[in-house]
Amino acid sequence: MNWLGLWRRTRNALAITSCFVGYSLFAGTASAQQSTPNILFILADNVGYGDIGVYGGSDLRGSPTPRIDQLAAEGLRLTQFLVEPSCTPSRAALMTGRYSIRSGLSLVAVAGTPFSLPEEEITMAEMLHDVGYATAMFGKWHLGGQTYSQPQNQGFDEFYGIPPGDTWDAFGMIRQGHQTKSVDIPLDRGPHLVEAKRGEQLKLVKPYTEEVRRGIDWELADRGVEFMTRQKAAGKPFFLYLPISRTHFPNLPSKRFEGASRIGQFGDSLMEGDAIVGTMLDALKDLGIEEDTIVVFASDNGPDGPGASPFGGDMPDMGTTGPYRGALGDVSEGAIRTAALIRWPQRIRPRSSYAMFSIMDFFPTFAHLAGGKVPDDRPIDGIDQSDLLLGEDDSGAREHLLTFVGSELVAVRWKQFRAYFADVAPGRSGPGGATPMGGVGSSAAPMNGYPKVFNIESDPQEEHNIGEMYNWVLGPLLKAVEEYKETLVRSPNPPAANMTKF
Helix, strand or coil: CCHHHHHHHHHHHHHHHHHHHHHHHHHHHHHHCCCCCEEEEEEECCCCCCCCHHHCCEHHHCECCHHHHHHHHHCEEEEEEECCCCHHHHHHHHHHCCCHHHHCCCCCCCCCCCCCCCCCCCCHHHHHHCCCCEEEEEECCCCCCCHHHCHHHCCCCEEEECCCCCCHHHHHHHHHHHHHCCCCCCHHHCCEEEEEECCCCCEEEEECCHHHHHHHHHHHHHHHHHHHHHHHHHCCCEEEEEECCCCCCCCCCCHHHCCCCCCCHHHHHHHHHHHHHHHHHHHHHHHCCHHHEEEEEEECCCCCCCCCCCCCCCCCCCCCCCCCCCCCCCCCHHHHEEEEEEECCCCCCCEEECCCEEHHHHHHHHHHHHCCCCCCCCCCCCCCCHHHHCCCCCCCCCCEEEEEECCEEEEEEECCEEEECCCCCCCCCHHHHCEECCHHHCCCCHHHCCCEEEECCCCCCCCEECCCCCHHHHHHHHHHHHHHHHHHHHCCCCCCCCCCCC
């Protein structure tokens, strides 16, 4: 017998076998992930760019955020995540993938006013439901209280939270009405937590009181975990939208977190929000669906400015915008630039990215990743950023972003340059108190037709107007405006939100 030949044949056979075994193990690992990802979107409220640990907060702010920092270490941290100036506009942009002005929601919705998400809008929930997702929303909608605008009529199978047209401080109206002797509202007639299944009328659950507000996020988390558990058992992909209360004014922490930070009720609330995020991450792990789920943590806008809380607390109830100027409701960088983290194990490589990413971009990006359809009968301002998420293009697909307040186009970003078309009150945001650089752009107020221009990278506080020195920047800035205006010819906007001009 040729022992040498036999040994060689045996060695080759073992090598081939080991290759197939290795391939099958790899294939098994790859196929273990769902082809269609679950999506858990946790939207914080009024968290500033500098509040979270990985953005420069944590111990420097006296309020560590270890679970959110962990999420950042495991996923993609966006350092140029851009939103709209306040709650309602950002949430409209997220749900529709469109500038909020296209929905008539470019101001904060106020209960009792007619501003509401139009019935014909197609939301992210509708898009995902159409491709087989179970959809649930627990928390704050804030896109109007009209029946057609409510979450259960805009793509969600389940809804639980505060009234769809209200925000987190709605419970204060009872106390304020009594204090001013202007309105006497009994508890059973005041704001209530509500719930509804798809297509149902809203049902009152219980009065929304100060004590309920303190513990509301734990209720939302419990419902979220129960929803995910049910969908895991049913073998169905899910979209869970969890817009929590932290850190929206008034920041009333639960008893467990009272005094947890070193900066008063805001820090306590921030740490409580961090614990909520940790609870949801732990639930995904316990359910064995961590690798099948895209997790997003983001804020809707910058932080509230300084102000005393009428509900107690001996520290200002405010966050920080980090190096940028502005606050909630402003149009400067600190109002529209905030935190966003995205994790999808084995698919999104952990890293930090300076790519420009708008809150509108989630709609087309999720549509691409989930096999959904982006509407083609209306302008979509969001951009598919799946290549950025999956590491195929680190530069991202966005270069500009417009900012609206009410009916006005007030600012535009192009790359690192920011232009303002209207002055902003000095002391709140940079443009109002900007140092002019001289020339025709030195006054740069609306009446002489020249916008103010700032380089956000060299001048994050927006103190030096470089409109004259960098006048060539106006070309691409105004091109972005013209491209938007062209879309209005075929698809004009509805009347913009407005509460002062009749």
